[in-house]
Amino acid sequence: MERKVILSARDVVVKFRVRDRVLTAIRKVSLDLYEGETLAIVGESGSGKTVLTKTFTGMLENNGFIAGGKIFFEDQDLVQIKNNKAWEKIRGSKIATVFQDPMSSLNPIRTIGTQITEVIIKHQKKNRKEAREIAIDLMDKVGIPNAADRFNEYPFQYSGGMRQRIVIAIALACRPKILICDEPTTALDVTIQAQILELIKNLQKEFGFTTIYITHDLGVVANVAQRVAVMYAGQIVEYGTSHEIFYSPKHPYTWALLSSLPQLGIKGERLYSIPGTPPSLFYEVKGDAFAQRNPYAMNIDFEEEPPFFMITESHFAKTWLLDPRAPRVECPKAIRDLHATIVKIYGKEAL
Amino acid sequence: MKKYILIRVLRSVLSILAVTSIAYLLIFEFVPRNRVFENDGMYAKISNRPDQLPLYVNSKFEELGYLIYKPQDELCRDVYGANTADYTMCQDTTSSLFKSAKATYEAKGFIFYTIEQTGYIYATKEIPVLERLLGFYSRMIVIDHPNVIQDEGNPNLERKIYIGQNWDKSSYALMCSGCEHKYLVYLDWSFPFVHQNVVSLYFGRSLPTFYGIPTFQVLTQDQGTNVLKPVTFPTGVVTDSGVMEYTCSYKSSLDSLETTKFNDNYANCSLNRNAPSMMGTSFIFGILALIFSYLISIPLGMYMASHKGKAIDKAGMAYIVFVIAVPALAYIYLFRYIGSTLFQLPESFPSLGPNNMLSYIMPTISLALPSVAGLLMWTRRYMVDQNTADYVKFARSKGLSEWQIYLKHILRNAIIPIAHGLPGAIIGAIGGAIITERIYAIPGMGKMLNDSIRVFNNNMVITLTFIFTSLAILSVLLGDLLITRIDPRIILDDKKKGKRKNVKR
Numbered sequence: 115m116e117r118k119v120i121l122s123a124r125d126v127v128v129k130f131r132v133r134d135r136v137l138t139a140i141r142k143v144s145l146d147l148y149e150g151e152t153l154a155i156v157g158e159s160g161s162g163k164t165v166l167t168k169t170f171t172g173m174l175e176n177n178g179f180i181a182g183g184k185i186f187f188e189d190q191d192l193v194q195i196k197n198n199k200a201w202e203k204i205r206g207s208k209i210a211t212v213f214q215d216p217m218s219s220l221n222p223i224r225t226i227g228t229q230i231t232e233v234i235i236k237h238q239k240k241n242r243k244e245a246r247e248i249a250i251d252l253m254d255k256v257g258i259p260n261a262a263d264r265f266n267e268y269p270f271q272y273s274g275g276m277r278q279r280i281v282i283a284i285a286l287a288c289r290p291k292i293l294i295c296d297e298p299t300t301a302l303d304v305t306i307q308a309q310i311l312e313l314i315k316n317l318q319k320e321f322g323f324t325t326i327y328i329t330h331d332l333g334v335v336a337n338v339a340q341r342v343a344v345m346y347a348g349q350i351v352e353y354g355t356s357h358e359i360f361y362s363p364k365h366p367y368t369w370a371l372l373s374s375l376p377q378l379g380i381k382g383e384r385l386y387s388i389p390g391t392p393p394s395l396f397y398e399v400k401g402d403a404f405a406q407r408n409p410y411a412m413n414i415d416f417e418e419e420p421p422f423f424m425i426t427e428s429h430f431a432k433t434w435l436l437d438p439r440a441p442r443v444e445c446p447k448a449i450r451d452l453h454a455t456i457v458k459i460y461g462k463e464a465l
Numbered sequence: 466m467k468k469y470i471l472i473r474v475l476r477s478v479l480s481i482l483a484v485t486s487i488a489y490l491l492i493f494e495f496v497p498r499n500r501v502f503e504n505d506g507m508y509a510k511i512s513n514r515p516d517q518l519p520l521y522v523n524s525k526f527e528e529l530g531y532l533i534y535k536p537q538d539e540l541c542r543d544v545y546g547a548n549t550a551d552y553t554m555c556q557d558t559t560s561s562l563f564k565s566a567k568a569t570y571e572a573k574g575f576i577f578y579t580i581e582q583t584g585y586i587y588a589t590k591e592i593p594v595l596e597r598l599l600g601f602y603s604r605m606i607v608i609d610h611p612n613v614i615q616d617e618g619n620p621n622l623e624r625k626i627y628i629g630q631n632w633d634k635s636s637y638a639l640m641c642s643g644c645e646h647k648y649l650v651y652l653d654w655s656f657p658f659v660h661q662n663v664v665s666l667y668f669g670r671s672l673p674t675f676y677g678i679p680t681f682q683v684l685t686q687d688q689g690t691n692v693l694k695p696v697t698f699p700t701g702v703v704t705d706s707g708v709m710e711y712t713c714s715y716k717s718s719l720d721s722l723e724t725t726k727f728n729d730n731y732a733n734c735s736l737n738r739n740a741p742s743m744m745g746t747s748f749i750f751g752i753l754a755l756i757f758s759y760l761i762s763i764p765l766g767m768y769m770a771s772h773k774g775k776a777i778d779k780a781g782m783a784y785i786v787f788v789i790a791v792p793a794l795a796y797i798y799l800f801r802y803i804g805s806t807l808f809q810l811p812e813s814f815p816s817l818g819p820n821n822m823l824s825y826i827m828p829t830i831s832l833a834l835p836s837v838a839g840l841l842m843w844t845r846r847y848m849v850d851q852n853t854a855d856y857v858k859f860a861r862s863k864g865l866s867e868w869q870i871y872l873k874h875i876l877r878n879a880i881i882p883i884a885h886g887l888p889g890a891i892i893g894a895i896g897g898a899i900i901t902e903r904i905y906a907i908p909g910m911g912k913m914l915n916d917s918i919r920v921f922n923n924n925m926v927i928t929l930t931f932i933f934t935s936l937a938i939l940s941v942l943l944g945d946l947l948i949t950r951i952d953p954r955i956i957l958d959d960k961k962k963g964k965r966k967n968v969k970r
Binding site: 171198199202204205215218220221223224233236237268270284 | 855862864865867873877952
């Protein structure tokens, strides 16, 4: 299967200056994004999911900087872009972002209409009237009833789900190549969540963009993603197709993450949670970052950082357990039973 | 919304009345009334004349509204009428006629006094302070109408309202005969172009400074020296004069010079002077300082916010801390010193006068300084605050330029609280003028308040209290109305029920 790589990150290192100290948020991450696919990046808070995608649009906070690596997009190394003018040509028009909270993503005192049209006017050089038509058409597409009437309303007159639809409309206004959805449904209630995910899926079919989902909701991942990358402590520790990640995960961290799914909880027993905390990124991490919390950790995990081991053509994991010299470790029973459990809960093949 | 505004206006009026009443009661109840004479030259002159002093003191007290004062002859006139035989006989205090008049007045609560040296008799009656307050309000709004003038010497005065021409026949006006003013509504080239004399405010007369002139007139009449220009009088006489025809009001008897110029009794005219009124002066400074401070602090605040932590930001913060920490009096003197030594700007307003632009520079800067500091601090703070807002992040991810983000997204949100304070800032500028006007000797309301308190010009203090209070309360209301224009989320309403239309799920 020969697919075109649309964005490719190589050994990206991102550091932050925090009160005279330097924190390494992303530690040599490499990632390929294929055209038209949906990639989910999962991991706990602080694992660097958002920071990684921010480097694609140059949206790192002022105290953050890319300390190394390359990000190729359209024959250009995004790491080399230093000025805002150049970024403005990419942001919104080629790579767009949908943020977590639709309640605060829109400017409360400007009309919905102007917030959509301003990006069309900026990137597509349309005049106000043409932009208005495009905007109303977009509002229709994202499922706003009476779009023309609601064009001049303000965000406070919209519900949360409607606002997220508008945010998606704005993000897609210039037909970007890549849509980064940074926890797009976290702030919404469950029924709306499904609608929004469905909407993005349908729009993706229509417009043909590539989607990156950032989430810690594995339910979302199961619903939408073709590929999943699991991040821990500033690194991708395992990636593969969603089927592979859900049904034959190899990294102990992925096991732990999946075991924490509330759906796997058994009535009367405590829900599983990963013991301990992630390592401090102010110091250099020695060995495998997950070793401290890993019940399967071996001596080498504390000494040397594991390389990526290939499991299948699409499935890689960064753990010494896959080394031929390592003892054979069975993954936890709950994970092995995951497929059956999911079928039992949802009554169908969820993946 | 309309109902809400109406209620707010009514509440504002009530608040103004409450503040003014409190000021009135405080001043007239607790300030010893004799202190009015402390700066009175006349009082000093007759203070060793016990036969005249009580008469003068009581007539003053009557003017100030403390009491009703009836000297002997007025008493007789009131009871028997002027120039009657009974009136003449009544002047003899031993007569039965006087005794019966005295009895009548004693029944009304008057207390009688006799001046030992002359045997002259007068009566006074205290007016309770609440009654005085009611009287103050009942006289406050004066409406001019054709039956206002009751002049016994001019029984044939015509009573009508008509449309007529002004003296040089260049414009038409709504005019009146029998009213206090000749011109009721007129047009001219000064702001706001249409003027009226129908409704006016009366707060009592100014004493002892600006003796006998109604306080409101003291504040609104032009100051400075007369400006003469050729005037065509109603009789056709043309002379150089400072008379402003639209201000003319009724005068019962004209002197010989006036009869050559005027063909009716409306000969009591104000004179054209070369300096704006006290109120005008204060407003000029207030507005100048306001424009100056907003023009400086909003762009500078924006710049500081976008260069947070850089040198310009730190310099701005240093300035803010300086102005907030150092007392106003100290830095106003400091800036005045810098202005006069380095730039040769006048140290006081009157030295070059109101018609020289240089006179305005230092006072305006002094007046604007504190508001620049406050505004700068808040603009910067709101901008920095908004800068990290989610919608700004989203706007940036849309690919908008920093300039667009600043103007269209951050500034508009940051400006809401600033706009809310805008009308208040106008008041601040005028209120702050109390210090600035005094230091630069600017003849405005702020200095007048200061002077009035010093010489116990009580009516003037109350007038100024009323004006400042009205402006302050009005500014709060205007501020609230202004933000509803800027922020669509704010809807003024008393109750929360269902006024937010169009909210659909």
